[in-house]
Amino acid sequence: MKTTLRTFLAAAALPSIALAVYAPIPEQEQGKALSYRLGASTYHDSNIFGGATNEIDSMVYNVNAAISYNGSVSDQTFASGSYEISNDHVADRPGKQNLTSHSLSGRIAHSFAQDTNIDLSAAYNIAKNPQSLLAGVPLNTDQSFKRGQFDGRYTTAAGAKTGVVVKYRYINFSYDNAALATDLDRDENLAGLELSYAYLPETKLVAEYRHQTIGYDTANALKDKTSNYFMVGGDYNPGKDIMFSGRAGFEKRDRDNGSDTTAPYIELSSRYAYAEGSFFAAGYVHTIEEPSDVDRFTDTQVNRLFVNLQHQLSGAFTFSGSITYEPSELQGRPGVNVDVEEKTTRLGLALSWRPTKNWTVIGSYDYDDVNSDDVNRGQNRDRLGVSARFTF
Structure with a gap:
């Protein structure tokens, strides 16, 4: 399958050091600047459009290829980039059955000094067969979209025990379907300033401010909003195998059309690498996010709990789970x-x-369930399949 696990959750559980200059490189790509990957998969999708009723199920046959670059441009600069093309043949899909997706990403990180670095990354995805589907859209609606994202992070030291991090993120959503585009096409800008103090070698206290703007392409006065986040917290790293991180505060959200609100904001994460190739991660987030139905709803207040597990079994087998x-x-x-x-x-x-x-074979199962008081937003979907890829 295109994505065997929801790996973005694993990234959310990593400490802030994950954005340091020299990020880990997949084992199959180590030792060479350029690497290539060929893959194929087949799986059964029980609800290809994510409908609340009259679900359509289908076998899906996928072929994909990717090229990646990872290399040190200099002693202080690291660069990486990748491109992937993936084609799904959805056998029982009404209308177009061959859906080709593209994914392009790049990153450059430069260390000015031991305690000062900058990290820039960008990604652009054309998703023709999205893994996670919107709840409550009209039956059998094409949910293909384009998503662009840019991230920037500048880290420096203000003293022997104090640090400063300046962050910025830009995201753009663009849907292919005209009705979804009218409702959901938007830009999101998020800028942040983090101040830290090393209370102990393994304990860092943090204060952070973030400013977010969300601007929709149509009906701006109805849907646009601005948020200011204020939070405090800390990071605790008693050893290289264990990490705890937490932030708590509040978000003040000003809506262009509708009442303003102040709501708590919480993000907690932990990670424990208990053996070679094995780890456990868990976390919790309370925040406000954009809904899939902006005509009836202004926002969604979300409590998100997640657990990830990767366990290295005997021999060449690895089990992974995410919920x-x-x-x-x-x-x-x-x-x-x-x-x-x-x-x-x-x-x-x-x-x-x-x-x-070079070879990896994966058997996977994904399950999605949306239980809503609005019967038209309910959704149940599972995907069971097998994939193989060759990296060289």
């Missing part, structure tokens, strides 16, 4: 809709076998 549980409340627009309670569960399981350094 998220999201109790949320969609905030109804005054005079249009009442608040709606919703619970989303996402599960991913995979067993990978690496008979050689």
Whole structure:
């Protein structure tokens, strides 16, 4: 399958050091600047459009290829980039059955000094067969979209025990379907300033401010909003194998059309590498996010709990598991809709076998369930399949 697990959750559990200059490189890509990957998979999708009723199931056959670059431009500069093309043949999909997706990413990190570095990355995805589908869209609607993202991070020291981090993120969403584009096409800008103090060698205290703007392409006055986040917290790293991180504070959200709100903001994460190739990670986030139905709802208040596990079995086998549980409340627009309670569960399981350094075979299962007070937003979907890839 294109994505055997929801690996973005694993990234969320990593400490801030994960954005340091020399990030880990996949084992198959180590020792050479350029690497190539060929892959194929087949899986059964029980609900290809994510419909609440009249679900359409289908076998999906995929072929994909990728090229990656990882290399040190100089002693102080690291660069990486990748491009992937992936084609899904959805056998029982009404209309177009061959869906070709593209993914392009690049990163450059430069160390000015031992305690000062900058990290810039960008990604652009054309997703024709999205892994996670929107809840509540009209039946059998094409949910293909384009997503661009840029991240920047500048880290420096203000003293022997104090640090400063300046962050910026830009995201653009663009949907192919005209109705979805009218509702959901938007830009998101997020800038942040983090100040830290090394209370102990393994303990860092943190204060952070973030400013976010969300601007929609159409009906701006109805949907645009601005948020200011204020939070405090800390990072605790008693050893290289264990990490705890937490931030708590509040978000003040100003809506262009609708009442303003102040809500708690919490993000907690932990990671424990208990053996070679094995780790456990868990976390919790409470935040406000954009809904998939912006005509009836202003925002979604989300509680997101996640657990990730990777366990190196005997021989060349590795088991991976990921589960998220999201109790949320969609905030109804005054005079249009009442608040709606919703619970989303996402599960991913995979067993990978690496008979050689170059070959990987994976059996995987993904399950999505949306249980909503609004029956038109409910969703149930599972995917069971097998994939193989060759890296050289």
